Amino acid sequence: MTDPLPLLRAMFERAVAVADPMQSLAVHLPPRPEGRLVVIGAGKASARMAEAVEAVYGPCEGLVITRYGYGRPCTGIEIVEAAHPVPDTSGMQATARMLDLVAGLGEADMVLALISGGASSLLVQPAGTMTLTEKQAVNAALLASGAPIGKMNLLRKHLSRVKGGQLAAAAYPARMLALMISDVPGDDPAMIGSGPTVGEASTPEDARAIVAAYGIDLPASAQAVLDAKTGVIAPGDARLSKVENVIYAAPAQSLEAAAEIARAEGIEVRSLGDALEGEAREVARDHAAEARAVQATLKPGAAPVLLLSGGELTVTRRGDGVGGPNAEYALALALALDGAPGIHAIACDTDGVDGAAEVAGAVIHPGTLARAAKCGADPQHALDRNDAHSFFAALDDQVVPGPTLTNVNDFRAILIAPA
Numbered sequence: 001m002t003d004p005l006p007l008l009r010a011m012f013e014r015a016v017a018v019a020d021p022m023q024s025l026a027v028h029l030p031p032r033p034e035g036r037l038v039v040i041g042a043g044k045a046s047a048r049m050a051e052a053v054e055a056v057y058g059p060c061e062g063l064v065i066t067r068y069g070y071g072r073p074c075t076g077i078e079i080v081e082a083a084h085p086v087p088d089t090s091g092m093q094a095t096a097r098m099l100d101l102v103a104g105l106g107e108a109d110m111v112l113a114l115i116s117g118g119a120s121s122l123l124v125q126p127a128g129t130m131t132l133t134e135k136q137a138v139n140a141a142l143l144a145s146g147a148p149i150g151k152m153n154l155l156r157k158h159l160s161r162v163k164g165g166q167l168a169a170a171a172y173p174a175r176m177l178a179l180m181i182s183d184v185p186g187d188d189p190a191m192i193g194s195g196p197t198v199g200e201a202s203t204p205e206d207a208r209a210i211v212a213a214y215g216i217d218l219p220a221s222a223q224a225v226l227d228a229k230t231g232v233i234a235p236g237d238a239r240l241s242k243v244e245n246v247i248y249a250a251p252a253q254s255l256e257a258a259a260e261i262a263r264a265e266g267i268e269v270r271s272l273g274d275a276l277e278g279e280a281r282e283v284a285r286d287h288a289a290e291a292r293a294v295q296a297t298l299k300p301g302a303a304p305v306l307l308l309s310g311g312e313l314t315v316t317r318r319g320d321g322v323g324g325p326n327a328e329y330a331l332a333l334a335l336a337l338d339g340a341p342g343i344h345a346i347a348c349d350t351d352g353v354d355g356a357a358e359v360a361g362a363v364i365h366p367g368t369l370a371r372a373a374k375c376g377a378d379p380q381h382a383l384d385r386n387d388a389h390s391f392f393a394a395l396d397d398q399v400v401p402g403p404t405l406t407n408v409n410d411f412r413a414i415l416i417a418p419a
Contacts (some may be wrong), residue, residue, distance in 0.1 A: 002265055004344035004415050005363050010398065010409050011261050012360075013252035018351050019181060019406040021045055025052040026391050028248045033110045038174075040064065040098050040124040040167075041114030043193055045350045047072040047079045048405035051116040063101055063392055064114060065094045065122040067353075070403045078201055084121045085356060086139045087188075091295040092124040096164055099125070102167075105174035113167070117183030117407035119193025120153055125161035128155065128225040135159070138222055139209050142342070145214040146302045146316030149184055149279045158207040158230040159222055163193075164200035165233030166268055172239040183313045185275035185408040189245045197243055199235030204228070206224065227280040251275070251310035251408045258413065262306045269306045270294075276311030276357055276410075280325040281332035281383065283313055288336030291343055291414050307414040321387020324355025326410055327398075330362040331388040333414075334369060335379050335384040341366050342417035348399050349408035356390070360399045361411075362392040371395055376419070 017023065018263055021342075023413040039053055039062030047066040051074055054060055059076030067071075069082040077292030102111055138159060142152045157164035168176055178197040180189055204226045211218055211226070233240060251274040259269040272290070276283060286308065294305050313325040323331075326347040331396045337343055348354065348361030372379055384390035392398045 005365060008346040008363060008413055008415060010346060011258035011413055012348050012399065014261055015258045015411050016401070016404045016406060018251045018257040019254050019350065020411055021052040021406065022055070022070065025049055025179065026056050028246060029053065029056050030177065035108040035110060036105070036193035037110050038062055038101060038105065039112045040102065040113065042119035042179070043116030043382045044070055044084065045116035045406045046119070046120035049116065049179065050074050050077045050079065053114070055110065057071045063092055063094065063098050067118055067122065070405060072330060072405070075304070077121070082122050083238040084118050085143055086261070087124040087132070089132060093124045095123050095125050099162065099170050102171035102174070105171055107173045109174040110169045111174050111176040113178040113197050114289065115178055115197065116181040117409065119196065120156050123162045123167070123193065123196055124405065126154065127161050127231060128160050128221055130219070130221045130225065134219040136219055136220060141216050142319040145216055146279065146314050147210065147214045149312045150191050150316055152209045153191050154202050156194045157200050157209050157232050158204055158381050159225055160194065161231055161405045163196050165195060165198055166231055167196035169233045169237065169239040173242065175231050175242040175392060178243065178245045180245065180247045182247050182408060183312065183407045185277050187247055187250045192354040198245055198352070199237060199240050200213050200233055202228050219345055219376050231334045249261045254408045254411065258411070259308060267306050269305045269308060272307055272309035274310040276309050276313065280313040280315050284329045285336045287414060288333050291337065291409040293338060295340070295342065295416050295419055298416070300417050300418050303415045304415055305403040306327065307410045307416070310410055312409050315386060319353050319387060320383030321382065321385035322351070322390055323359055323386040323388040324357060326361035327359065327388035328383070328386065328390055329412065330364050331379060331383050331391055334364040335383065337368050339366050342419050343414065345412070345414040346399065346411065347412045350404060350411055352401050352404040352410060354418050356399070357389050359389055360401050362399060363397050368395065368397065390402060
């Protein structure tokens, strides 16, 4: 078998590569329409998606919002960079311009919407009398709450003028094709970017229940929105009748691409699922137990086993450190494995950003804890402080690919050899 850590990194790189819009989007584009074509979009992959569109169609009219540092050169489509995961003025102003761009379109016109993970923070038009500062406070509270991404996005929809189908409704009666890269467990289009082009069946009561369940402190203006009838568009609304939503890249495809690399090395691949959710440290402990159980069944000379999983884990913030779900998973996994021989792992976010840090994640190996002891890094203290990025930085075991220009969520792989 090839050296485990470079092999694991190669699997991650392959998972990212197959979700690159320049490699995967073109075949999903229809012939360029004869009428007016307007390209809009938001998300960490949206600028790369726009670049892929213009590679096929040539210069296009449009506006796309992406994360700072994720812009790409386009000839006609304007690329605006804004803040993620906590929105800023740039995102709010660009969203207002996007709504103006699609207003007044006719039945002969077509809107191509490019939606990927991150759109929830980049498409910013607060509902009611909420200010941007109040919207930022809500987002920060959500990120620290430990709520799963689906519940975060449900609440975001009801506090927005653009999510939950409202962007699509603004473009009616033009027809719309929304091409999406999924970053949500279960690949539900209504959850990708908080579903700006997809109808929403939930109610303000559902949103209030999430606030109560996770102890989210809302400003009075946000509570007032939830106490009234919010603007989300019901799935059967006529304004959504001309919208087609297509998920063309998803976590399962990326995991399978990584699995092909492993099988070529004679490794048995077992999937733990592409839609896992839960607290990162708790899932890590479960996976450590699974890895030990698998290893106990392997006889000397047996083929190694790879446990692959995707989805989106969460972190309930308890300390003041710098971390993210993937690094925290890796740290908790290392602690639970306690130096078990023959077990190596990688955990990374495919967008290249784990939490708010410009780091995708980390790798671990049987010597992780011993090396930490030599350099004075305390793994349990780091976990208690949610300081996993600092811990792995001290060991030089971070994975830092830079902007990947795509996003199919978490990538986790545990490689198990006979002890």
